[in-house]
Amino acid sequence: MMRLKTRKISRAVIINLLGIIILVFVLFPIIWVAITSLKSQSELFAIPVRYFPKKPTLQSYKEIFFKGYWSGQALLWHQYLLNSLFVSGISTFFVLLFGSMAGYAFSRFSFKGSRILLTILILTRMLPGPALMVPIYVMISNYGLRDTLWGLILVHSAFGLPLTTWLCAGFFKSVPRELEEAAIVDGCSRVKALFRVVLPLAFIGIVSVGAYHFVGSWSEFAFASILLETQKIRTAPVGLGDFIFLFGAAYYNRVGAAAVTMAIPITIIFLFAQRHFVRGFLAGAVKE
């Protein structure tokens, strides 16, 4: 009896120990960047490394926002964040608008070529983005959209639309067709039925698709870095990349401060929509 009990306790200890190891492996780097951002210059280079700063300070946050300068270059971190917000916001609006239109068409009508068209759309997701950097750069330049946020919005929308359409079609399909038909029989027009019946029921799904795209657009580095040249219109990922090379190790607390402020909005979005993210990801990647 005693033996069984000790075995049970030691099992619980091992499980919790393993769990804590996984937790540390996952979270330590994230906590570390937050700690780094709170260090002063002298504590940044303390040897041996200081795990808990004695005098945590928000100095590096102050330095990257607003009127910070570094070797003659203005540090426009707040501007970068606003640019990112603009690009992610507008491109999310576009993909939700066009993606839900197309998704509705695929879920409610069976029209000539619908299966092939949807397959082609999904296949474009297999394309490696980096391999299309050169032709897309050439094209965006030819349209005169290089070095504008609108060019980047267009690219983000184009890469986001296939998945958005696919997921929206799934959410619309989950709304029983009978409900919509009943509304039409009761005298609703098709459009009215869409807005009164279908959209409210598929709403949460569609919002989570939007959140998913927003996070992707907020994170995108490659196209933003090649299409945006003027410093003032760069997005946050490009700005952070600049900071890493501009400051080097000497001011890594500022890099940390930038990383933390950039991570906060999407972490909040994610914590709210977490369950839908996993489901959306499963639908987009694992099915079919």
Add this chain to the structure above:
Amino acid sequence: MTKKIKLPYILILPTYIIVVVLVAYPIFDVIRLSFTDLLLLRPGTGKFVGLKTYIQTFTDPVFPLVIRNTILWMALATVLSIGVGLVVGYFLSFDWRINRLLRAVILIPWILPPVISASIWKWMVHSDFGVVNDMLIRLRILTSGVAWLGEPRVALYVLILVMVWKNVPMLSILLSAAFQGVPNELLEAATIDGASGWQKFRRISLPTVSYTLLILMVIVSIWNIQQFVIIWITTRGGPINYTHILPTYIYEMAFTNFRFGQAAALSVITIIILMGISVVYLMLFRRTAKKD
């Protein structure tokens, strides 16, 4: 009647215009560009030069190294991510109290932008002030700090571990869901028959998730080759090209050296390799589907 047929086409039109113009057309354009000597967008360049860019690529002394790195990066990052993801996913599939906490936070590394992951790890593995060296010295594994990203033989492997850190969360969540789909009666019957924990895992749980594993292999290897940002931000392909993979090499060729024609040739090679991998996977799927 005609109105009914037209409506769905009108609804899908904007999506298809955007995707065809910005994603589908560039695939053909990159092939065309790969046969030219386009230099940035300089007028006068962009003439047809035949196979010159391809000959230059295949005689480029760096190219074999880039291919080796690409294969290493894709293979190791994929296998290690799925291996660790399998273990963590199995752990997460049990109904323990600590798992509730783990499931709530584990996806955060996955959601973080790759630029942030890169910035975090670049500082963590810094040779003098990095926390990784500090820990290893405290544990007496090292006597002095190692420049993890400065050593040509080590840097790529360090970056592969960063990729594993980024991939494991999503993989373990997906695999834990797959493990939870294993029928309970089967596991209980095995327990009654005296099977050990390992036997249950090996004979019942693992075969059940094998199909999910195969699909994840495809997805993860495609993730990995797209994820060049972590390399670009931390090492820019250095030291002496030892961490260059095809996408970073394309990026450097096009936007540092401005040799668009040759970057296009590299892009075409990348697309062909990826298509080859997809075909191999498709054949694998067919075979496992037939077996079932």
